Amino acid sequence: MAPPSRNYNSTASPSVVDRLSLVSGHLAGRNQTNISNLSAVNQSRTMSSQPPHPTLLIPGPIEFDDAVLKAMSHYSESHVGPAFVSTFGDVLSMLRKLFQTSDPASQPFVLSGSGTLGWDLVASNLVEAGENVLVLGSGYFSDGFADCLKVYGANVDEIKAAPGSRPQLPEIEKALKEKKYKVLTVTHVDTSTGVLSELKNLSALVQKVSPETLVIVDGVCSVASEEIAFDDWKLDGVVTASQKAIGCPAGLSVSMFSGKAIKALESRKTPPASYFASMKNWLPIMRNYEAKKPSYFATPSPQLVHALHEALTQILQKPLAERFSKHKEVSDKIKQRISALGLKQVAGESADQAHGMTAIYLPENVKGTDLLPILAKKGVVFAGGIHKEIATKYIRFGHMGASILQPERGDVEKALTALEEGLAECGYKKP
Structure with a gap:
């Protein structure tokens, strides 16, 4: 026990x-x-x-910012037309800079949806029913991530901290040594408590004790206000949303996944447990958009993508x-x-x-x-x-x-x- x-x-x-x-x-x-x-x-x-x-x-x-809102008022255009495809491609390239990854095997995704859609991306694509997931609990939103994983059949263990604190490395190490976990999730900033979880040392611990485990970060309330060094810290996934520190109106699920996570997706024994949230459906679309090639699976929001383009442009000016x-x-x-x-x-x-x-x-x-x-x-x-x-x-x-x-x-x-x-x-x- x-x-x-x-x-x-x-x-x-x-x-x-x-x-x-x-x-x-x-x-x-x-x-x-x-x-x-x-x-x-x-x-x-x-x-x-x-x-x-x-x-x-x-x-x-x-x-x-005014310019972000103005960008959202862009006239209607085809979501597979060359102008929009170019804009979307630039957005995906800029996300690589925001997340601080230069690894060509990593992949950004921008989907219509809220930050919660990021949970579904992880739960339906990177975990198969019956596989073990360790959730580090620091508040309301880490609880929600655990709930989502359970919906897709994951076997979820939680290390829950008292309100205002976070799980500590020794107890995390003990858990990783006792059971093999496909995924570990951590909420970088739990919006319910303002608790900031440390990522660099956490990821180093996982690499040492259980290197096959994917390190997945809920960065909804942290991306663009807290440092996230995707490559240097060997993170496998960060999911976030447009409406917080990125500074774009709500409506876009934004995420980055490592080559290791993509390999886990591609080696599944069963198909992803979602249709719209299937990374197998979206992966070729995102790759094509980033290469400035028109592609289609489901209709994006051109206006929101233009707003995100402006927000990211501003962020990367400094x-x-x-x-x-x-x-x-x-x-x-x-x-x-x-x-x-x-x-x-x-x-x-x-x-x-x-x-x-x-x-x-x-x-x-x-x-x-x-x-x-x-x-x-x-x-x-x-x-x-x-x-x-x-x-x-x-x-x-x-x-x-x-x-x-x-x-x-x-x-x-x-x-x-x-x-x-x-x-x-x-x-x-x-x-």
Whole structure:
């Protein structure tokens, strides 16, 4: 029997009803301001051509750059026409730079869908029914990944950490030595807690103890705000979405898989357990698009792909290291202000704290259902908590992309001021 600290649990994931309930509670706090207040709400956005609106500072979708939104208004065009094929090909090439891979055997995918589609890609293509998967649990979204894998028949073990922490290398090593796993999954930043998982040493451990195991990363809330060195860290898959730090409207599932993962796909004994999410169906399409050759399996969204092209172009105009450093710099300042207010973070250890969001414990006498509407009236939208064990005890502040890299917008200072004033209106007095 596994020791208590390891906390394997194949049945503890929240049910669909539980998950819906948590999300509905999160949404309940996201009241928008009345239309009559919007001009005052948007005073800090004078440089933007966007209509006045509350500043969206949840952990995705984020605020978008004007040029990205303009790119999305591209006129209608054929998804197999030469102009669009060229644009899509450039997007796939730029993704290689974003993920930091130069290995020609690796393959980027861009599919119409949400970040959750990435889970299906992994579960239906890289794992066959009855194969073992080790899920490192750090919150609501790692639980969701485990649920998805089970749907496709995987034999899932979870190492679940307490809220605000992550599984540690010794317990992961012990698990890898006890059983052969086809795949290990880790949520780089769990959006429910703001917990950042370390990837470099984790992957090195897997290479040492169980080199045949595929290392798959849920990077939905980390790609483009946290460093991911795909080749250097020997990662086998990273799945993400367009609407977070990449800075493109929601609707695209974005992923990168290694040559090792592609070989695992091609050596399956059974066909992929999905049709739309079949990487065997999409692999030749992606390869053709990247080679600037028209191809078709299912219709992409040209407008979203144009927006993604603009977002990636902006990201790659400067060194990635500079982008990651800026997110860390602003995140550190935000966390210092949070601490100065006498508040604690869900992720208690600094090494476990994400740089694109902060999950903040509320004072005992303050309820999120009271505070979030007050913030909304001040023109700032934060998110409620969704971790099943602590959902009512905290709120979440997303700070990534344009809100960080364009300080002239004033988004961060506006949010921190609103938070301090809102807490005071709820009766909180900082120490």
